[in-house]
Amino acid sequence: MPTPTPSQPSAGQPRFAQSPIGQRMRADTLWNYFQHSPMPLKVVSRHEDLVHHNAAFGRLLGYDSPQPIEARRAQDIVFPDDLGRLNQAYEQVFQGHREHAKAEARLMHQDGSLIWVQGLIVAAPTQASKSRENPIYALVICVDISRQKEVEQRIEQSERMRSLGLLASSVAHDFNNILTVLASYAGLLRADLESEECDKALGFLNKIDTAITNGVTLTRQLSDYGCESSAKVIDLNEHLQNTDSMLSGYFDQNFSIHYELAQGPAPIRVAPGKLDQILLNLALNALDAMPDGGEFVIRTRAVELQPGALNAHPSLSAGEYLVLEVCDDGEGIPFETQSQIFDPFFSTKTKAGGSGLGLAIVYSILEQLGGAIYVDSVPQQGTTFRLYFPRAELPAPPRPEQLN
Numbered sequence: 001m002p003t004p005t006p007s008q009p010s011a012g013q014p015r016f017a018q019s020p021i022g023q024r025m026r027a028d029t030l031w032n033y034f035q036h037s038p039m040p041l042k043v044v045s046r047h048e049d050l051v052h053h054n055a056a057f058g059r060l061l062g063y064d065s066p067q068p069i070e071a072r073r074a075q076d077i078v079f080p081d082d083l084g085r086l087n088q089a090y091e092q093v094f095q096g097h098r099e100h101a102k103a104e105a106r107l108m109h110q111d112g113s114l115i116w117v118q119g120l121i122v123a124a125p126t127q128a129s130k131s132r133e134n135p136i137y138a139l140v141i142c143v144d145i146s147r148q149k150e151v152e153q154r155i156e157q158s159e160r161m162r163s164l165g166l167l168a169s170s171v172a173h174d175f176n177n178i179l180t181v182l183a184s185y186a187g188l189l190r191a192d193l194e195s196e197e198c199d200k201a202l203g204f205l206n207k208i209d210t211a212i213t214n215g216v217t218l219t220r221q222l223s224d225y226g227c228e229s230s231a232k233v234i235d236l237n238e239h240l241q242n243t244d245s246m247l248s249g250y251f252d253q254n255f256s257i258h259y260e261l262a263q264g265p266a267p268i269r270v271a272p273g274k275l276d277q278i279l280l281n282l283a284l285n286a287l288d289a290m291p292d293g294g295e296f297v298i299r300t301r302a303v304e305l306q307p308g309a310l311n312a313h314p315s316l317s318a319g320e321y322l323v324l325e326v327c328d329d330g331e332g333i334p335f336e337t338q339s340q341i342f343d344p345f346f347s348t349k350t351k352a353g354g355s356g357l358g359l360a361i362v363y364s365i366l367e368q369l370g371g372a373i374y375v376d377s378v379p380q381q382g383t384t385f386r387l388y389f390p391r392a393e394l395p396a397p398p399r400p401e402q403l404n
Contacts (some may be wrong), residue, residue: 039141040142041139042074061077062110063110074090075087078105089317096135100120101120102118103119103121115146117142119140120143232270240298243276250283250284251287255290258295267394274365277361277362286328291331298324301325316371319391323388326384332378332380333377342360362387371388371390
């Protein structure tokens with residue numbers, strides 16, 4: 001049986017076919033498997049040139065089987081917002097830090113739509129580089145996860161609405177306290193004005209203004225949480241301090257909340273509403289784990305993961321991160337179920353109302369951000385969740401206006 005010839009080559013394909021790895025693939029059945037695999041496959045060079053792809057990859061993006069994709073650069077078919085994490089995964093492989101890496105990105109279909117794809121990037125040794133330490137090429141195995149992403153978004157929206165109902169209940173309680181303050185000072189103001197002691201009346205008016213400002217802040221928090229918001233660079237520590245009143249509404253006098261925040265800037269790129277959702281889900285988990293009260297600790301720290309530390313953090317790439325640790329001294333999680341807690345619909349709650357989606361949503365959000373979440377828990381001693389957020393670049397300060 002003759003070896004099939006490749007489809008009409010793009011500019012990079014003849015060069016690849018004549019390369020050592022191309023000749024080796026032609027020399028055995030691997031070429032056959034590559035060309036006719038139902039899995040979308042592509043080969044990328046260390047310069048991120050798209051040097052070859054099979055028919056299934058072409059079909060994934062809406063091209064006819066014999067027609068190669070015209071783009072010569074792998075990044076030309078990737079949605080711009082996803083280039084950062086995809087390039088990071090390529091670097092891990094081509095710099096020899098890992099033999100393989102995973103990344104999710106949106107690819108641009110021929111009709112202009114976007115397709116969510118998960119790619120497994122595998123170092124491909126050649127005769128010039130027989131080891132996988134400095135590969136010239138990488139094989140990328142693609143899986144269409146568009147449907148999965150759609151389901152995740154629906155689940156996330158459902159969980160957000162459930163959390164929003166709980167948040168609204170807490171805000172209503174706090175807002176009622178504010179209204180009580182307003183009513184009290186309004187009564188005092190009325191009595192004072194009737195006795196013509198206007199100096200005290202101004203003091204009461206100032207307190208009313210302060211109470212109104214607090215009410216506006218609470219309603220803005222509720223509005224921001226319920227709406228979709230775009231990712232932006234925020235300071236993690238500053239955001240935690242601003243949401244203290246939101247979290248405090250869930251814990252009564254039997255609980256104590258402590259903050260241990262790292263010194264210096266803590267920039268991360270995230271939608272503020274999603275960060276609030278993460279905090280709320282973890283706070284509710286801690287609340288369930290401490291039915292008789294306890295201590296809830298939130299701390300942050302900055303870390304830099306070196307390539308040698310990646311075995312302990314398999315979901316992360318080397319680089320700088322901000323770590324958010326959320327701790328409680330509650331009942332803990334049984335060892336036999338700790339590997340399942342991030343699965344959708346898995347719940348250890350015996351009370352009605354637990355959807356089993358909270359931690360799955362947190363996991364999904366961190367994964368989308370290029371981060372990860374880990375858990376350390378000892379039954380009857382407590383639980384610590386460690387959330388890794390990639391450190392973001394601080395926005396450049398505005399340039400001073402030049403006056404002539």
